[in-house]
Amino acid sequence: MQQAAAPAVLDPDVRQARTADGAPAVELSGAWDIRALETRARSLKLQLRQFSTDPGSHWNLSRIQRLDHIGALLIWQAWGKRRPARLALAQGHEVFFSHLDSAAAAAPAAPFDPLRLVRALGAALLLTAEHLRGIAQLLGQILLDSLVLLRHPLRGPWREISASLFRVGTQALGITALVGFLIGIVLSYLSAEQLKSVGANVFIINILGIGIIRELGPVIAAVLVAGRSGSAITAQLGVMRVTEELDALSVMGIPHTVRLILPKIVALAIAMPLLILWTSGIALTGGAISADMQLGISVHSFMTGLPAAVPAVNLSLAMGKGVVFGALIALIACHFGLRVQPNTESLGIGTTNSVVTSITAVIIADAIFAVIFADVGISLL
């Protein structure tokens, strides 16, 4: 409590003293609040320890000028967490110690679990199964909703699809072109070195054509889109969960599968094959430019040689992959977005999981495509 003409506040101090009848006493004075203790807590704690070895000593705290819970706790801990028998307090300071007396017992530690690793493994497997079930459920719901939409096409979320198409497709043209071009140059440059040594220069067209159109173009575009649009979708749905917007849609009777998820899946399923065409085209251009400089095959002859080297069915295969990859990325991103719990950490974890899972899923799907279509579209010499 402050007074109008308060005496100067002194530093906290511990001293050996004597009571009026000559008994040993410990005297504390000065300010024992956080402002004073912040820098001196450790040394004062040691001093208090030394004085508290004698349980019979008298503690005189009446000359403390300022006290708060921090100071009281420091003194109380030095006492061994209980009050000494002989204690003198300044007026108004009693309240700090009475709060402390009721706070003593420690929180129980977590019990040791010898099966912790087994349990963790089981939990991880169950979680995977739960994710698979969740994605299947979501897919089923979307299919049911699309059936309803087929009967009432005017109620379809066409504006949302168009907006999503712009975000995931048009706005991704720049980054996919840049990455595709660089990959094309690198691939062409490295292959050219090898081909030159065996004198098989013209095969650069076959290598780049098949490699980029059939495999690299789709996978690169899908990885970029998963990182770019997949994370955005998860974060958007996650924030809508945190801010209860999803619940608001539900109580208005607007199914969020139709309004939010279906447009994203449709948009990615449309945009992905187009992005793949674009990425592959740019990558081939990069490869052709590099081949011109390394091997002397002109860009024109590269392009005219392409139809002979790469059967047209490869393009259809790449587009088909694109539809599947796009739908997969959107489905996984939406699934993780809807699972976000209303807290910030869950949002971060959900977004990371979404990107990692969709890239993995894309590569697994690509492997399945490779096995199924192993003898389609590859012309042997």
Next chain:
Amino acid sequence: MTPVIEVAGLWTQFGDHVVHRDLNLTVMPGEVVSLVGGSGSGKTTLMRQILGLERPTRGTVKVFGIPLHGSNAQLLHKIRKRWGVLFQEGALYSALSVFDNIALPLRELRAFDEDFIRDMVLLKLDMVDIERRHAAKMPADLSGGMIKRIALARALVLEPELVFLDEPTAGLDPDRSESFVKLIRSLHETLNLTVVMVTHDLDTLVSLSDKIAVLAEQKLIVYGTLREAIAVRHPFILNFFLGERGLRALSAVAATINLNGKH
């Protein structure tokens, strides 16, 4: 005595829209001041300016006698350790448990050992009436009332001299808000806190505040006790205090306290 808060000649402008026009406000140590005003009157903006989260267009804000804008980072850091803020939604760190939320400001000081911090956190939990078994929980698992009380414990853990409360009882049921008001009052009495709060809740306002600052027409139209505030004939005050709800709240507390705001 130096005032705890001193706002002088404060202007806030967003484009052409003037929120505060030459606003002055002084809060002395130990006072409980409530900021009231219609929505859009700039209560929250004013509080954020006093907290140093936003910068006024013109004018000075001093806290503990130190100007917030233009002082060096070290001084500002000192001020920030002397105040505690209870945000409207609690603003508990959702990645940390209840215990770690309260322990965070203490750990940041790097002056105390873990044993000390544990006892201090448990003490603060006791003070806001939260059972210890909740200490390990995450904020997402708690009810709104518990989040408020834990956020108050976190605001109080560094023994602040000045406490800001943004809508302390909004979203609490009447019983909980009653006990929250009691808690704040008892803390104010034992710790001699200076309290600045923004509230719409008349019961809270009437039972806690020494002074009421009414924000309307871009400035403080009244700054004084409840009786002084009611005496002013202004549409906002007539609506707020002397409307049907206002009169009900005033008559409910008139029986227990004097209408001059002291208790």
